[in-house]
Structure formats: structure tokens, C-alpha cells
Amino acid sequence: MMACLVAGLLAGLAVWMWSGNPVVHSPDAGRSRPEAPPTEQRESPSLVLEMCATLLESGLPVRSVLEIVGGHVPGYAPLTRVSRALELNVDWDRAWSPMPATVRELEPSLRFTQLSGAPAAKLLRSAAASGRKREIREAEARGAEFGIKLVIPLGLCALPAFVCLGVVPIVISLLPDF
Numbered sequence: 001m002m003a004c005l006v007a008g009l010l011a012g013l014a015v016w017m018w019s020g021n022p023v024v025h026s027p028d029a030g031r032s033r034p035e036a037p038p039t040e041q042r043e044s045p046s047l048v049l050e051m052c053a054t055l056l057e058s059g060l061p062v063r064s065v066l067e068i069v070g071g072h073v074p075g076y077a078p079l080t081r082v083s084r085a086l087e088l089n090v091d092w093d094r095a096w097s098p099m100p101a102t103v104r105e106l107e108p109s110l111r112f113t114q115l116s117g118a119p120a121a122k123l124l125r126s127a128a129a130s131g132r133k134r135e136i137r138e139a140e141a142r143g144a145e146f147g148i149k150l151v152i153p154l155g156l157c158a159l160p161a162f163v164c165l166g167v168v169p170i171v172i173s174l175l176p177d178f
Helices: 001-020 046-055 062-072 079-087 092-096 107-116 121-174
Strands: none
Touching: 001 046, 001 079, 001 121, 046 107, 062 079, 079 092, 079 107, 092 107
16 A cells, blocks of 8 residues: 555656746745737638739739738738838849847748749749648658657656556465464
8 A cells, every 4th residue: 555655756756847847935936927918810821822912813913912911910010011111122132121020930932923923823822832732741740749748747656556456366366374
């Protein structure tokens, strides 16, 4: 019985240490802290490329597409600055240079349309399809990592319980009567 208690305590300690979130009381724990501003959700780059392709197919120029997407799609507001820079005849590379990496993902796909003037809706849809495939692969990789990370606490909790409830009673029943 003592072995079961020790195994349970060790399993609990291992899970507590593995979680990496020990409760530490600081002197200012009771004080209220200002909350961090909520992060703005952004749409998938693949979905935004599809929107751009649809807008380009409707006959809008790239500058107008950037203005519409930047003004109406959450997380892509910096595209309005690119649109305004292009309206002022700023060079394409210079207009895109101060953009965050998440917004800059659209630049290579839209560059061809802007510089050549050729219709690029198929190119944008192809880039969107490859982006969706990449997102699926990343999600599958995260799922596989989750399965691996889940094995440790499950093993630390279930194995001692199995030993205490399954193996120990059988061993005790097999021992000769004292």
C-alpha cells in the first residue's frame, strides 16, 4: 500500500514538473495588472490570395485590391499603406519593404500581376492551393507532436495506477498465506 502511495506522489510530482507552470506567489500577486491588448486575428494567406484572385478577375487593379483587402480583412491593414505608396508611384519593392512578415507573404504572388499587367488569377489560386497544402502539413505535424507530448503524462499517470490496481493485487494473491 505504501508503494502505491509513493508511486502516486512521484507521478503527481513528475506531471507538476513537466507542466512547467508551478504556482509561485509573488509579493505583488494581489495587485491588479493591466491586461495585454488582444492580438488581432488574421485570415489565412491562402484565403486572402483567393480573395485577391476574385477581385482581380472582376477587373480591379492591384492597387485597388490591396486597398480593399487591407481595409476589410482582419490582420492585413498594412496593405492600405502599400496601396497608398503605389498610388504615389513608389517602387514596388520599396512599398513592400516595411511590411510585417505575415502580410509580406502575399507580395511574391501579387508582384507578377503588378509588374507584367498580365491576368494572374490562376497564379494566385495556384499559390493559394499550395499554401493550403502547406497549412495542412503544418497542422498534421502539430498533431503528431501533440500525440508525442501526450504520451509522457499519460504514461506517468496511467502506469502507476495500472501497477497499483492490476499488478499488486495479483502479486499479493499469489503470495502464500503468512
